[in-house]
Amino acid sequence: MNNVWAVPEPLSTSEVQLDKDTVTILRRHGNPDGPRLVLSHGNGLASDLYYPFWSLLEEDFDLVLFDLRNHGWNAVGPRESHNLPTLVRDHLCLFEAIDRAWGEKPKIGVFHSVSALITLLSSTIMADLLPSARSGHLSAMILFDPPLCKPGKNQTEFDEASENAARITRRRRYRFQTEEYFAELLGYLPGFARLVPGVRELMGRTTLRKTADGAGYELRCPPEYEAQITDYFRSFSALPVFETLPCPTKVIGADPTLSYAYLPTIDLGDILTIDYDFVPEATHFLQLEKPQTCAQMVREFLESNNLV
Numbered sequence: 001m002n003n004v005w006a007v008p009e010p011l012s013t014s015e016v017q018l019d020k021d022t023v024t025i026l027r028r029h030g031n032p033d034g035p036r037l038v039l040s041h042g043n044g045l046a047s048d049l050y051y052p053f054w055s056l057l058e059e060d061f062d063l064v065l066f067d068l069r070n071h072g073w074n075a076v077g078p079r080e081s082h083n084l085p086t087l088v089r090d091h092l093c094l095f096e097a098i099d100r101a102w103g104e105k106p107k108i109g110v111f112h113s114v115s116a117l118i119t120l121l122s123s124t125i126m127a128d129l130l131p132s133a134r135s136g137h138l139s140a141m142i143l144f145d146p147p148l149c150k151p152g153k154n155q156t157e158f159d160e161a162s163e164n165a166a167r168i169t170r171r172r173r174y175r176f177q178t179e180e181y182f183a184e185l186l187g188y189l190p191g192f193a194r195l196v197p198g199v200r201e202l203m204g205r206t207t208l209r210k211t212a213d214g215a216g217y218e219l220r221c222p223p224e225y226e227a228q229i230t231d232y233f234r235s236f237s238a239l240p241v242f243e244t245l246p247c248p249t250k251v252i253g254a255d256p257t258l259s260y261a262y263l264p265t266i267d268l269g270d271i272l273t274i275d276y277d278f279v280p281e282a283t284h285f286l287q288l289e290k291p292q293t294c295a296q297m298v299r300e301f302l303e304s305n306n307l308v
Helices: 047-057 084-102 114-123 125-129 131-136 155-170 179-186 199-207 223-236 291-304
Strands: 012-019 022-030 036-040 062-065 107-112 140-144 208-210 217-219 249-253 275-278
Touching: 012 084, 022 047, 022 084, 036 047, 036 084, 047 062, 047 199, 047 291, 062 084, 084 107, 084 114, 084 223, 107 114, 114 140, 114 223, 140 291, 155 223, 179 199, 199 208, 249 291
Parallel strands: 036 062, 036 107, 107 140, 140 249, 249 275
Antiparallel strands: 012 022, 022 062, 208 217
């Protein structure tokens, strides 16, 4: 694999006004004639960071990427609207905007972590409350390591891990002299030890932006915003109902035998009704650690459900 990942320019873009303060930029990559995959990212990250994964799908699929509000390509807006209910509403708006921008065809969601949880929520609870939203919704979902925990013996562990993750995030350094220095710091953190070569540098280019004074770089998603979303996990992680999902769905988790680097992995006993698999020797950042394996699992699921 390349040690330097250069994200290509999109084939086209489309701005979506989500509310008076927020614009999200949809980007189209890949093969416009292929099946359409819609992709987004984990908390505090950016869709361009996943290029080592989605580049393996460019030749055959029509790829539409977007960043969550206050992440990636998007400007930072008010913190009070940075919450899971708002992000669920954003998803429903963006799914419909994709069809308006590039024509209607079936959309297959490929989401990681918090964007996977948001998609589950938008596919069950919110879609029932807003039936009109189903017209722009997904024909299938592939969800990488969503932060889920059903009520029971694991709830306390999950809640404690969420609180700890939010606390650590709030203490995180916000500004850096250079992108290279940021990447170097990541090399000392155990949670990033399994990334494929070049991804730490790509993380610097995709999750940092120049400061207003031009004196350095800062995180595109401020730590307080990221921590605020993590705080919401305890309230929303138990809400998705797999039995009522409206389309074929596959959940791909981190290796459950590894000590978790973010939140406890999914309890296998809770997901007997879903197509579940995990990536051996991979943590929560599985698409950035085992991109070829993850891309192959996407293809196999789509083929098994006659979606390609």
